[in-house]
Amino acid sequence: MTKQRIFSGIQPTGNIHIGNYLGAISQWVKRQDTYDNIFCIVDLHAITVPQDPKVLKTKTRELSGLLLAAGIDPKRSVLFIQSHVCAHSELAWILNCFIPMGWMQRMTQFKEKSQKQKEQVSTGLFDYPALMAADILLYNTDVVPVGDDQKQHVELARDAAQRFNSIYGETFKLPEPVIPEVGARIMGLDDPTQKMSKSETASNHAINLLDSPDVIRAKLMRATTDSLKDIRFDENRPGVYNLLVIYELFSGKKRKEIEAHFAGKGYADLKKEVGEVVVEGLRPLQERYKELTADPTHIDSILSEGANRVRPMAEKTMALVKERVGLG
Ligand code: AMP
Ligand code: TRP
Numbered sequence: 648m649t650k651q652r653i654f655s656g657i658q659p660t661g662n663i664h665i666g667n668y669l670g671a672i673s674q675w676v677k678r679q680d681t682y683d684n685i686f687c688i689v690d691l692h693a694i695t696v697p698q699d700p701k702v703l704k705t706k707t708r709e710l711s712g713l714l715l716a717a718g719i720d721p722k723r724s725v726l727f728i729q730s731h732v733c734a735h736s737e738l739a740w741i742l743n744c745f746i747p748m749g750w751m752q753r754m755t756q757f758k759e760k761s762q763k764q765k766e767q768v769s770t771g772l773f774d775y776p777a778l779m780a781a782d783i784l785l786y787n788t789d790v791v792p793v794g795d796d797q798k799q800h801v802e803l804a805r806d807a808a809q810r811f812n813s814i815y816g817e818t819f820k821l822p823e824p825v826i827p828e829v830g831a832r833i834m835g836l837d838d839p840t841q842k843m844s845k846s847e848t849a850s851n852h853a854i855n856l857l858d859s860p861d862v863i864r865a866k867l868m869r870a871t872t873d874s875l876k877d878i879r880f881d882e883n884r885p886g887v888y889n890l891l892v893i894y895e896l897f898s899g900k901k902r903k904e905i906e907a908h909f910a911g912k913g914y915a916d917l918k919k920e921v922g923e924v925v926v927e928g929l930r931p932l933q934e935r936y937k938e939l940t941a942d943p944t945h946i947d948s949i950l951s952e953g954a955n956r957v958r959p960m961a962e963k964t965m966a967l968v969k970e971r972v973g974l975g
Contacts, residue, residue, distance in 0.1 A: 651789040653682040654822070656689040656729070656782055657714075659707040660698065661845030664853035665925065666833035668717065669896045670794035674827050676718035678792070684724035685786055685957060686714065688950075691729045691736060691778060695771040696764065711946050713856055716936035727953030729782065734961035738781035739774075741968060745814070746777055746807050754799060763846075780804035785961045787820045795831040796842060798824045815971040830896050836870040839885035856929060857936065863929070864922040868915075878909035878917055887917070894921045897928040 655675055657667065675686060688710055693703060707728060719726055729735050751757070754776055761768040771778075783791055783804045791801045801824035808819035835841045837851045847853065851869050858866070872886040880891050880902050894917075895905060909917055939946060969975050 650681065650683040652787060653678060653684045653790045653792060654687070654783050654786050654788040655685075655792050656687040656692070656779070657710065658693045658845075659688050659690055659703065659710045660693045660696075661706075662853065662855040662857070663710060663713050664833075664843055664845065664855050665893065665929075666794070666843035666853065667845070668856060669830035669833055669893070670827060671792065672714060672717050672719075673830075673896075674792045674825075675724070679718075679720060679723045682790065685788075686719055686724055686726050687729050687782060688714075688727070689729045689779075689782065692775060695769055695775050696760070697767070708940075708943065708946060711950055712936050712940045713932070715939055715946065715949065716932045717856075718932075721949045721953070725953045725956050726949060727957055728950055731950070731954035732958050732961050734785055734958070734965045735778065735781050737965060738785055738961075738968065739778040741972060741974075742777045742780050742784070742807050742811070743774060745811055746780070746803070750803055750806065751776060754803070756796060756800070776800045776803045777807070780807045783822050784808055784819045785964045786957065787960075787964070788822045789820065790825050791822050792825045792827075795826055798826055811971075818967060818971055829892060833893065834885060834889040836866055836889075839871055839889045854925060856932060858929075860926040860930075863926050864919075867918045867922040867925070870918060872914050876913070878912060878914070879906055887914070890917055890921050894924055897921075897924040 653675070655671065657663075657671060675684065678684070688707055690703065690707055711726065714726060715721070751773060757773055757775065760772060764772075779800050780803060783801065784807070791804075793801060801822060805821050805823075808821050812818055833843045835843050835847060835849075835852045836854070837849050841847070843853045845853070851866050854863055854866055867890070870886065870890060872890070873884050875884065875887075878887060878891070880888060882888050891905060894900075895902060898905070900908075
């Protein structure tokens with residue numbers, strides 16, 4: 648039996664945090680044996696908002712190192728940079744011509760991001776989901792593992808594929824989003840009603856994968872909770888709930904067991920213990936990251952090999968699409 652294909656992407660911007668790790672990266676790592684995997688560092692998505700060229704390049708290399716350190720294994724998964732395979736931009740343009748404006752206007756992420764930027768908003772930011780649809784559809788993807796915030800975009804990719812197929816005949820496979828049951832939405836430590844986000848700059852908002860143990864502990868000690876006392880998984884108490892979910896995912900323990908463990912303890916104990924599981928959970932990743940980045944040419948060769956592996960697949964899809972549309 649051939650394995651189903653997974654495709655997913657992540658932007659090389661900001662600092663990668665435990666939300667990205669628990670909601671996306673660790674889910675990818677976990678499924679490497681069961682699926683045929685393609686992971687993409689989406690630098691073309693990153694430039695939908697202003698970027699400093701030097702920083703973008705540095706962040707792209709940093710993210711590659713982090714993904715490899717987190718356990719993405721180049722023997723079992725392809726890792727590559729989006730802009731290295733030009734079919735992504737090419738298919739995005741073609742899909743643009745088939746995706747109604749009204750579908751794009753419904754995208755909640757655009758509404759949120761554009762409100763933050765006001766008149767600086769680029770056409771690329773609006774059109775972002777067409778490029779994401781291209782990423783997914785180029786590779787006959789079956790499954791797209793993402794955090795909760797990307798579900799709507801994957802559904803748009805599926806709708807775009809369906810629309811194209813209904814006009815031109817079977818061309819694209821219809822992808823399915825897969826959202827983790829727990830961890831799909833890790834919340835900000837400073838404000839547990841907001842999703843932990845790379846673009847948030849408050850110093851106590853996110854735990855970044857490269858934060859030192861002391862920084863991790865300090866951030867958790869300052870996490871916003873509530874004025875109640877008991878420590879239970881109660882979604883109506885977002886601060887404590889978020890800390891417990893982080894503890895659950897890093898410790899691998901069951902909820903009942905966790906509640907029993909914290910019975911009679913206070914929030915200071917909770918924060919301290921969450922700090923310890925996060926520090927210990929990230930330690931191997933941070934050590935591996937140091938080793939890997941000691942030789943940057945090694946990472947570059949993995950990335951160029953990755954692009955070489957996927958380029959022929961993307962070109963094959965492009966040839967079919969162009970044929971269908973009557974281009975050339
Ligand atoms: P981004 O930070 O937008 O590049 O997201 C990369 C991946 O991490 C996507 O699959 C997101 O859905 C996921 N992700 C981002 N923020 C969170 C969060 N706070 N909780 C869980 N998953 C997240
Ligand atoms: N838009 C996604 C995010 O910000 C990243 C992304 C780009 C992606 N292309 C993709 C995710 C294709 C899954 C599949 O998180």
